[in-house]
Amino acid sequence: MPEGHTIYRLAERHRTLFAGDKVLAASPQGRFAEGAALLSGSVLGDTEACGKHLLHHYDNGLSLHIHLGLYGKFADGDGAPPEPVGQVRLRLASDRHWLELRGPTVCELLSPVEVDALRNRLGVDPLRADADPTAAYARIRRSNVALAALLMDQSIVAGTGLIFVTEVLYRAGLPPTLPGRQLTPAAWTTIWADLVELMGAAVTAGKIDTVRPEHLPEAMGRPPRVDPHGGEVYVYRRAGLPCHVCGTEIRRGELAGRNSYWCPTCQPSSAGLAGSS
Numbered sequence: 001m002p003e004g005h006t007i008y009r010l011a012e013r014h015r016t017l018f019a020g021d022k023v024l025a026a027s028p029q030g031r032f033a034e035g036a037a038l039l040s041g042s043v044l045g046d047t048e049a050c051g052k053h054l055l056h057h058y059d060n061g062l063s064l065h066i067h068l069g070l071y072g073k074f075a076d077g078d079g080a081p082p083e084p085v086g087q088v089r090l091r092l093a094s095d096r097h098w099l100e101l102r103g104p105t106v107c108e109l110l111s112p113v114e115v116d117a118l119r120n121r122l123g124v125d126p127l128r129a130d131a132d133p134t135a136a137y138a139r140i141r142r143s144n145v146a147l148a149a150l151l152m153d154q155s156i157v158a159g160t161g162l163i164f165v166t167e168v169l170y171r172a173g174l175p176p177t178l179p180g181r182q183l184t185p186a187a188w189t190t191i192w193a194d195l196v197e198l199m200g201a202a203v204t205a206g207k208i209d210t211v212r213p214e215h216l217p218e219a220m221g222r223p224p225r226v227d228p229h230g231g232e233v234y235v236y237r238r239a240g241l242p243c244h245v246c247g248t249e250i251r252r253g254e255l256a257g258r259n260s261y262w263c264p265t266c267q268p269s270s271a272g273l274a275g276s277s
């Protein structure tokens, strides 16, 4: 599933393509026909990423809400839109550009009240300039759940997925199984700052890179990672491979229904145990 940086890039892209323009909307597949009819002919004011949710705000007071889920994909281009091929849920077209959406989990229209409700049920997004991580830490400190699961809970931190979470925990030297209530304020400050930095860099690069300069392939004389998700990482999908720092085999285990990855040497289970807060 795309993580927050991808949605943030889409919001920027769609703003560049359509903001200030009147758009014609259609649902060639038919499943969003009613919504498309309500949107068609309105002007896109602005776009916004809230965690993994994408919003288009239109001048008729409605907002288009999209969650890509596992299979959702956008395509766009210049000029007139092509003939729809396959299951196109939504097609937008201005005089200059077109956009197609296929396979999203959510494609719906929201009123301003519903947009507020969406924002309110999401946790703090490290990519937003107004992000305040205080409430997220309060939630984490009240929980016995494993830290990796808490950091992927979108009502606590929004936009984070498995890659950012496993990598940030590696960089902090904390095991993914650390109970939330044992996370110290200092460790939370480190993790939060790292999420802000890594996710911001991923927005710029269009991929997730988490290794420090001294662990890049050229610095270590090792071959670059080959993975369709791209980017250099420490532990994500590296089970059985040697840790870039200590050489120990990276482990994989299931946590809250998802795979988790960690280095048992760099992230020992004794790490991060809080004394007092």
Ligand SMILES: [Zn+2]
Residues within 6 Å of the ligand: 243, 244, 245, 246, 247, 248, 263, 264, 265, 266, 267
């Ligand atoms: Zn290691």
